[in-house]
Amino acid sequence: MLIVMKPNAAAGDIDAVIKVIEAIGFRAHAMPGATRTAIGITGNEGPVDGRRFENLPGVAEVIRVTKPYKLITLDLRPDKTVVRVGDATIGDSGLAIIAGPCAIESRDQAFAVAKAVKQSGTRFFRACVWKPRTSPYTFQGLGEKAWEIITAIREQFGLKVVTEAVDESHVDLIEKYGDVIQIGARNMQNFSLLKRAGRSKLPVLLKRGMAATLEEWLLAAEYIMAEGNYNVILCERGVRTFAQHTRNTLDLASVPAIRRISHLPVIVDPSHGTGTAYMVTPLARAGVAVGADGLMIEVHNQPELALSDSAQALTLSEYAQLIEEVRAIRDVTAPLPAMARKKASS
Amino acid sequence: MLIVMKPNAAAGDIDAVIKVIEAIGFRAHAMPGATRTAIGITGNEGPVDGRRFENLPGVAEVIRVTKPYKLITLDLRPDKTVVRVGDATIGDSGLAIIAGPCAIESRDQAFAVAKAVKQSGTRFFRACVWKPRTSPYTFQGLGEKAWEIITAIREQFGLKVVTEAVDESHVDLIEKYGDVIQIGARNMQNFSLLKRAGRSKLPVLLKRGMAATLEEWLLAAEYIMAEGNYNVILCERGVRTFAQHTRNTLDLASVPAIRRISHLPVIVDPSHGTGTAYMVTPLARAGVAVGADGLMIEVHNQPELALSDSAQALTLSEYAQLIEEVRAIRDVTAPLPAMARKKASS
Amino acid sequence: MLIVMKPNAAAGDIDAVIKVIEAIGFRAHAMPGATRTAIGITGNEGPVDGRRFENLPGVAEVIRVTKPYKLITLDLRPDKTVVRVGDATIGDSGLAIIAGPCAIESRDQAFAVAKAVKQSGTRFFRACVWKPRTSPYTFQGLGEKAWEIITAIREQFGLKVVTEAVDESHVDLIEKYGDVIQIGARNMQNFSLLKRAGRSKLPVLLKRGMAATLEEWLLAAEYIMAEGNYNVILCERGVRTFAQHTRNTLDLASVPAIRRISHLPVIVDPSHGTGTAYMVTPLARAGVAVGADGLMIEVHNQPELALSDSAQALTLSEYAQLIEEVRAIRDVTAPLPAMARKKASS
């Protein structure tokens, strides 16, 4: 933390800032320059809310130096986290694919998609039970009835199931019947839910919020980890911008940005990230090329009849084609992310 | 679907329509207006065949609603909603001010601010008990201990208390000890929380999400109303944009935009909307001039020592000055918003 | 400028950074802390491009301290600039209104509007001759033929004419026939045009670019002033965001933000800032209440027949009503902006 005083700040203004710093238990370091004085703060274990100084007389600017996160950092853990779900993994040299419908709609639909997902060699099945929908008047998911279908799919296909929790009671059910807890974009700063997920033994897939900065997203992961659950997977799914040719703007630069700071694995969701089926495969290729640890893809046996997000679901054959293409790219780029990290940490 | 009754429809006619709605498995929402009653239908996933209602006694018109919202619309209720909290109101000709600290920190702090708020003639006290904070390592509020202080303030000053609920269990406590439930920006699409608030008898103040379109915000209000709670107050608090000179970009055009569509009252929060104390008063003046029904203002007896949001809290004397200024503007603009609405609906 | 080294930076890394600083002619000040070293840079007259240091080994972060602008600042000129156009002014205690059609379409249209503008007591007439249009196939303005009409309006009504220059040759014509050069949002970073306007003797009205930060906007003004033309008026006209209920999002907080930094007058354009006639008057009221020095308003005698921007033009009677309302607000807020500035500069 650095407090920059105005050029004409009086000596008394500087003393007053120092007194506030000391009053809240820290050490102040006044560094007079040619035209202005800057005051450093040390002794802070956690971050200090620097904005308290902004309106004191003579203060020009408050600059935060220490980043507010700890557990997610490469400083804390220089080796990348590999999340293990039984015998399946996310974050190692393989490409982790999570595929499935937007929501479980029926046994026939779920089994048709699960069969195709299994055949593609994918280990994770996306299976939402409750849907957070913008309008209260649209399909909200099958709810608990879907668990029976999911249980059958886990048994028959051996797939690991990823399910979104919309509130704390859902986490209880996912712990009973599922494999991975998903926190959706709309709940990225639902801190009660983050804390509950942090007390779970299951891994947590944390989607980026629609308007979340990188720092806010990493701090949401920090909420989960601060409760003791270190198995967090980050998922870039696009952010809200002025652009209207896609539902969201997929921010693939977040992948190398996270790699430079954090040991957590990060995957890309081109289905929500674009909102349009014809764009999913090109952006999935780009997500793998940029160095993501995996992808989340929406697939439906009959996209035109899907009860939610039908415009972005791939058909079974489009999905099979996507898998082939992204594996070809992974084969030529697999050694690269590690290299990129070495460069970044130099 | 909206069923508009004739001006002279009997109470029995209205009941009969409601019974048919319920008999086919939907929910009916009767909204009496000055000259006629409109009945909204919710719970329909697919379209409803509206012709069945057209020949019932007392029915004037059946309107298919193409916009995804229903209950919030001026079509349903042409008269503006006035939210009543005991003898205090939001949405009538007066200017409703909600003022107080970001969070209850201590008895001394809370009483000092409450006294100033009371003296300014303001009826609502902002009193947060739990703080949704971006980082898990910053002050999270006093929690339930704060209720004792709040209870004393309600008794001594007669102020109505507005408190943010971060999860469903908080709503229980606010119902026990508070007056108005606030849903914060980060929880605007926490649909479980919205539904819980919709089952409460207390009014709900719904802040706009950081990246929420007007439609998403109004649909969040619709979630609350669809559960039967029609006392919703909207609060514009700025959205996230590329601009960095403020914490958020206050979108004052949302006020006339809402007026044109909805009967719900709307207030402006220039404290979160700018994030900086020196901007709060100019933007509060602008919020009143644009036609808002009220303001939410952060005040602190010692802003430089505040445990959260210290940079945006006004001092007690800045607050007193703000109240004077915004009342002067209200005096010259009071008749205008109604006029603007007439123009809009012509 | 401050370069923050990583906690594990080697002594050699620090020396290497210092050598680069010295190689480009500045002084380096290494300040070792408990866990990391920060290196300050002094001796820079103009700003240093700090990004050159970001990829050097051991560097964690580069923090810019000195702001890059000079001539626009209150540090340089503590008294507010009053721009004089003959006997009319912008930036003093009066409210400056610039009103007129989006573009000159015909003599009848221009005279009908100019008459109403004159009657309202307004001194500035908005009269565009060339229109920068997004599509090459839409109305591009009357071009030079419009000058004959404008000359007649200046003579008959004594109005000062504000005209947008789309390229350097337009500046020549405005110097011959007009009063104020407008630089539009799309050209805010057309540096050749800014420099040409900077060499003119006419005042320049500089609109904020659609995606311009405050700093970029002020630096565009700095380009004009660096050529010797200090009569610059800033105009907030909204920025591009995700919001779709308005054409742009009017960022009224830019007004107090500029007041705190700069002596230049700033006006608000609610016509382009909202893009919709029914919102123009409420946002004009808000612009005056926030402390702007004036307004730019689009008026048309037959908005429904306007050849460009017809949706946002006010009718003559709506315009007359607007003027009455904003003057009433100015009367109660006139002394406030000065006060706000005093507070800001303390």
Added chain:
Amino acid sequence: MLIVMKPNAAAGDIDAVIKVIEAIGFRAHAMPGATRTAIGITGNEGPVDGRRFENLPGVAEVIRVTKPYKLITLDLRPDKTVVRVGDATIGDSGLAIIAGPCAIESRDQAFAVAKAVKQSGTRFFRACVWKPRTSPYTFQGLGEKAWEIITAIREQFGLKVVTEAVDESHVDLIEKYGDVIQIGARNMQNFSLLKRAGRSKLPVLLKRGMAATLEEWLLAAEYIMAEGNYNVILCERGVRTFAQHTRNTLDLASVPAIRRISHLPVIVDPSHGTGTAYMVTPLARAGVAVGADGLMIEVHNQPELALSDSAQALTLSEYAQLIEEVRAIRDVTAPLPAMARKKASS
């Protein structure tokens, strides 16, 4: 309006249609394709009565174009445009790389970079002579003195030179000494400059504006083409959003979005699109994987001493590594973009 000729239409039929178009005061744009010729009409402000063309010899169909653009569309020209610069190409099956420093700073610098660019097998050299800089106090380019260096580079290395034009006079010089005219992001809606480039015989590389929608960007290309210059290359270079971990947010979804609408080639600039050297290679890989026709890359022999954009320039060895990686990805994805287009148009 678009007139589609029959596959067997004679050259005389086409000429006859063009004569009618010109006789009624419009401009005709004949675009021969593999199987048929389409003729676009521009210069019409109001609608044209298309029936007059339906009975002319050789006319197959008259299409009213509802989108505001015409010449850029796949409707007009179903085959992708291949831009030819001497014996180098952009838009065919090869991957076009444009590489070089942000600006020409000295003969030594330019030759060192050009040598590395030539060795990598790249055909295009990025060589800016004038720099549009946000602040008037930073390095503005060598200006005309740089042309001597560029001329020597063209002779010695046979590279095609891409240079940004900041105003119309620059286009004259690029026509004299250069190969490709670049229109930068800040000038994407500088319509005078677009029209001047449209009257040039050189190809034009059109960067996307910082806040440009897809439609605005394509309409800027339409401005160039409407003047008769059909050799336009689009360049995605990131847009401005709230995200702060990159200088801009690279919107790679624009590549498939353009493919679906337009025949123009599109390349990606990960240097400006991220603003940080360590991200350039991952995003370059992503740009090729998403299906772009090429890349624009900033390279410098001593990035830490660069006079502009030093943080985003790659070293010569990083650049060599990038070329190797993106070619490997192109090898596995080369057949894909065509496939994606087939799917899109089905």
